């Protein structure tokens with residue numbers, strides 16, 4: 001794997017009991033590229049993200065991130081990955097500022113970055129209130145700050161636009177969008193929106209690769225087919 005390759009998966013397989021959630025997945029994501037993953041509920045998208053986030057071990061095949069093989073070298077890449085999922089991974093009783101300061105200390109990030117990020121996503125006014133009092137969109141903005149606090153090279157994003165209004169989507173673009181310049185794996189159920197930000201497109205169905213192609217070779221109809229019964 002050369003330096004221009006950020007993620008390399010070969011025959012990646014993960015089971016839960018007798019059920020195969022991800023079956024023999026092989027792909028390469030170049031550094032700085034965006035892989036968008038489509039698939040109906042239960043297709044294996046979250047399982048893939050959890051393996052890439054080093055939260056779950058593969059049962060077969062190999063996974064390499066930034067040149068480090070998982071799971072053995074997971075510790076070496078964990079701090080270079082940012083994860084944004086439906087779970088904001090924030091302490092509800094702490095404010096956004098307290099949560100972010102906690103994570104900043106964990107990662108050795110200067111505390112000034114917390115205030116910069118809160119301003120960037122326009123949360124300063126509510127930054128000292130407990131996050132359990134936030135709306136879903138506000139929570140997602142705080143969670144996005146947490147995901148990029150340590151300036152990760154790789155971003156794993158599970159439907160990152162869920163709960164966001166158009167203004168908030170625009171605010172988060174520089175942090176988690178294409179323009180962040182990071183290597184990204186993004187799950188989506190929105191064919192047009194997902195294709196608009198993809199370099200590579202993966203369609204999963206019941207854990208198997210239905211298609212894997214550069215975005216120029218995939219249209220919205222092909223994505224929609226995935227969701228047809």
Ligand SMILES: Nc1ncnc2c1ncn2[C@@H]1O[C@H](COP(=O)(O)OP(=O)(O)OP(=O)(O)O)[C@@H](O)[C@H]1O
Nearest residue numbers: 016019020021039040041042043044045046047048
């Ligand atoms: N902890 C678990 N225990 C047992 N089965 C699981 C577990 N997590 C996921 N699965 C199963 O693995 C398969 C893939 O699930 P996964 O969550 O990866 O799908 P998904 O594509 O992310 O779905 P969604 O769009 O609904 O979020 C499903 O059949 C699911 O029921």
